[in-house]
Amino acid sequence: MLKRFAGIAAGTAIALGAFGTFLAVNWDYDNLVKDHPYVAYTNYSEQVRDFDYQRANYDARTEQGDNPVLVFGSSELGPERGTYYPAKFWTSSNYGMNIQACGKAYVTDLWDAVMIGAFAKDGINNNKVVISLSMPWFLSATHYGNEFQGRTFSPSALNAFLDNDELSDDLKDEVLTQLRSHKVMFGSNPLLQSVRSFDTVATAFESSVHLRYRTITQSSDSDSLDYGAYGSYNQKIPSSRFGELQTPDWDEIQQLAQDEVKKNSTNNDMGVGDKWYENNYQGWLWYTSGWNVDPDNLLDKSEIEEFQLTLRTCKEAGLDVLVLLNPVNGMCWDQCPVKQEYRNAYYDTIRECCAAYDAQVADLSGCEDTKYFFRDSEHPSEYGWSIINQAIYEFYMGNGESE
Secondary structure (H helix, E strand, O other): OHHHHHHHHHHHHHHHHHHHHHHHHHOOHHHHHOOOOEOOOOOOHHHHOOHHHHHHHHHHHHHOOOOEEEEEOOHHHOOOOOOOOHHHHHHHOOOOOEEEEEOOOOOOHHHHHHHHHHHHHOOOHHHEEEEEOOHHHOEOOOOOOOOHHHHHOOHHHHHHHHHOOOOOHHHHHHHHHHHHHOOOEOOOOHHHOOOEOHHHHHHHHHHHHHHHHHHHHHOEOOOOOOOHHHHOOOEOOOHHHHOOOOOOOHHHHHHHHHHHHHHOOOOOOOOOOHHHHHHOHHHHHHHHOOOOOOHHHOEOHHHHHHHHHHHHHHHHOOOEEEEEEOOOOHHHHOOOOOOHHHHHHHHHHHHHHHHHOOOEEEEOHHHOOOOOOEOOOOOEOHHHHHHHHHHHHHHHHOOOOOO
């Protein structure tokens, strides 16, 4: 009986070992994404919380000559179908670079800090990153909380962040403290620093398996930008990205983008999209009328601290960073409780934070009242993105400076 049990146990161990080897070889992200490394937008939560997946995409795109710059942000990075939104713009021509959009709706600064530190561990192209900010992250009246718990927290990113020898122990401790405040981690013992709640660990494991399966079954061989599942499918890098090297004519690009936006903005004086104005504008006014603005507690202190941790991570990792100080639609926001003086206080605070950490700023706050810059209350239109794309290009491909 004992021999039989031992035989069964040994057979089971061999089978599990073989299965583990199969998974390691065939489900390794480097192997899974090598032929389909391009993703327009990480819309799925499992993509956002799996750093190994994002790193594999980045490395494969770099090896294939795509030259992606990491752009960290949230919903504004979404791949709308217009020509001048970033996903379509950078892949439809060869301007010598592309972007890798990192983030999704509701992802904020602490996620950026961890992910940037993780990416920096094994190197970042040109030592440059871009951070796109959204004002609603920072306002106490609108702050919707951090989406770390379960939905976007990445155990693999945290492990890489903690293993990055360029980052100080003090910085790591402060990031861990913030993570605990979001109930992602527990305990203060260094041995428990990477221990998460059981639910978070289980969620991360389940989503990793699901993501690998999705990558196998849903990767696209399309040679043009595939908008399936809102741009979230893996696909080949479109061949249009590797045509003859071009230099963008920004005046022409921005005029064409503005003309395109005008075609779909005919029923309002703000220059926003017709559909949003007709279907969402009144609802937005009703929703924002309930915001309780306290001038003495205007900005969410935790979010400011986490933004500073992000900038500090960049500085300690030796990265040049461009912060996109994105505006909101002044013609909309003037009609809600967050008036111009409060918005100016936010812009000033971000500028001060960036100056303290030698971060460059693409200051777009002056575009608040620029007609056609927005497609809704705060997200850039094609015209808005044509201006933002120029700032990214000049930072990444130029001398590292952006006005």
